[in-house]
Amino acid sequence: MKAVVSMEYDIIEKVNEVAAAGGSLEDRLERAARLFAEEFHFDQCLFFLAGSGGALKLAAASSGLCTTGVLCYGKGEGLPAVAMEKGGLVEAQKEPGRAEWEGVPDPGLEGVSTALVYPLGGGGSFSGVVYLKARERTSLSPARKDLLKVASLQAALMIRNAVLLEDHRRAHAELLAMQEKLASSEKLLALGDMAATMAHEIRNPLLSLGGYAARLKRQLPSGSPGLVYIEKMSQEIGRIEKIMNGIIRFLNDNLAELKTDDLNCIVDEALDIFADEFSAHGIAVERRSVHAPLTVLADREQMKIAFDNIIANAIQSMEKGGALKVVTSRSGDFAVAEVSDTGGGIDPEHIGYIFNPFFTTKKHGTGLGLPIANSIITRHRGGIEVRNEGRGASFTIRLPYSGAASVSSDLLPAEAGRVV
Ligand SMILES: Nc1ncnc2c1ncn2[C@@H]1O[C@H](COP(=O)(O)OP(=O)(O)OP(=O)(O)O)[C@@H](O)[C@H]1O
Ligand SMILES: [Mg+2]
Structure with a gap:
């Protein structure tokens, strides 16, 4: 008997292994779906995760039934909505001659006789549902239902951790991007300082050059062919001076008191x-x-x-x-x-x-x-x-x-x- 009990609880350990394994959340949910279907003797297990606007999207499914039915349940649709609203397990059997399950239509249950839905999470905050389907009429003993709840809770924790990890990764990437931006703006600041210093340093010898050109111009006799060149030199010096003054003004971030x-x-x-x-x-x-x-x-x-x-x-x-x-x-x-x-x-x-x-x-x-x-x-x-x-x-x-x-x-x- 002891051996049977420990076998029963094997699933807890197996879900733990799946949760701890590497890989994407989708891969791990797919392994968990296979495990749930096998351990609880259902033909198929699906995990639906909550998306935007309260919709539930299929995240993973074990094979077993030829059709997975619907890929997405809108807010308030199908058996998943019934389970989420109840905040607990919903077990439903196909009633002969009735299209509805627990009073609601669910297009995902074609060819199914027994459906079991359990919300993932707790305290009114659910990250999705685990959905088990069987072709034949079947039911779980109260002990097996408890086991399903524990295993589902583990799956919910796995999902929560994956979401937190994703958030953490995103925040980390944003932080790195910000650090990079900061480093480049510091570089730009340093570059600005360097340009301002250079402009100042260039401006002084430039003023001397302008002065010498003017002196030379005065000393050359009028009509001298060299005068044209000196004139051009003065113009170019003036142009560089204008650029240097502009750079100094542009980089000057001091305003006198407003x-x-x-x-x-x-x-x-x-x-x-x-x-x-x-x-x-x-x-x-x-x-x-x-x-x-x-x-x-x-x-x-x-x-x-x-x-x-x-x-x-x-x-x-x-x-x-x-x-x-x-x-x-x-x-x-x-x-x-x-x-x-x-x-x-x-x-x-x-x-x-x-x-x-x-x-x-x-x-x-x-x-x-x-x-x-x-x-x-x-x-x-x-x-x-x-x-x-x-x-x-x-x-x-x-x-x-x-x-x-x-x-x-x-x-x-x-x-x-x-x-x-
Ligand atoms: N009022 C305007 N009408 C037409 N184009 C203009 C006018 N103001 C600016 N621009 C355009 O914008 C450009 C940049 O102007 P900006 O004042 O920064 O430099 P610039 O006038 O070319 O050179 P600088 O100011 O050193 O003489 C000009 O070259 C010109 O093409
Ligand atoms: Mg201008």
Whole structure:
């Protein structure tokens, strides 16, 4: 008798072995399904696992019946739903002349006389069901039913562990990806520091070179053939100097203390600088401020650099004249400046790149003007957007309106400008 009892309980050990074995959850469930069918003398055993929206999906099945029936039970469908709702074992026999099992139809029971479903898990939280089917009428003794419950509980633990392991693996992979990102952003920071140092180091000898070229130019008699070369040298030196200054500005992430300011005044000062150029190029300026004052927290000098770059681009796009419209207003929590020109706009193929450092379509451009403007604006917790509108390009600059929201002076890293 003792030997029989221990044989009966063999299944516990066997399920343990399956649970501890390597391989995918599906493989282990398939082995468990074969084991359950064999040990409980049913023709087939299936494991259904809970998916999204309360549906149950077939995860593994032993062979035995030529058909596995349905592959998925929707929420509340078939005998599995009855077992889940009951939170316990459902044993059903086919009633002659009746299509329903325990009052519900179950298309997975064609050719079956006895069905047994047990929910996997406990405490109202089920990860699925184990489903046993037999062609003939059969039933389990109370002791065997208890054994089925224990074996099912083991299978439920195996599933739970597999899900936890999967979650753990995913979290680990995410952590590794984040670490990699961090390492590369640290590298970028180091690269930025290096570029800034290099730009500073190059700028000083460059200034000397410019000085020597100017001295040489003064010493050469007029009409000397060498003068042309010296002129070209000076131009190239000036160009490198412009690039170096641009790099230094772009990488400079220090803003002086932010002060309460009026965006209207900042824009007006930036426009004033270009007064001569506007008349030289025949550009008519329309300036409108809808709300005043437009209180913002700003580093005025830096914000002026941002507007300088945007206005300079507008002028360069209207060398033969046009109209520049600058409107400032308040929109919700933002003070907004809109700078629009009639210079032909930006090629749609280029518009996605114009905030990238060194992107330029100009012969003597550095491609740093807009990246500098974008970096300054985003460090003010603002944003810049561009779109082609009318006959030209239109840039919208937003800064937090300091009276409307609690604005901290913590600065944000620069983000990419937006094309709308
Ligand atoms: N108002 C505009 N109209 C048409 N194209 C523009 C306008 N503003 C910017 N762009 C396009 O965006 C590109 C990048 O502008 P960005 O100011 O960054 O560099 P750049 O003007 O080429 O060079 P730099 O600013 O050093 O003179 C320009 O080369 C031009 O193609
Ligand atoms: Mg520019």
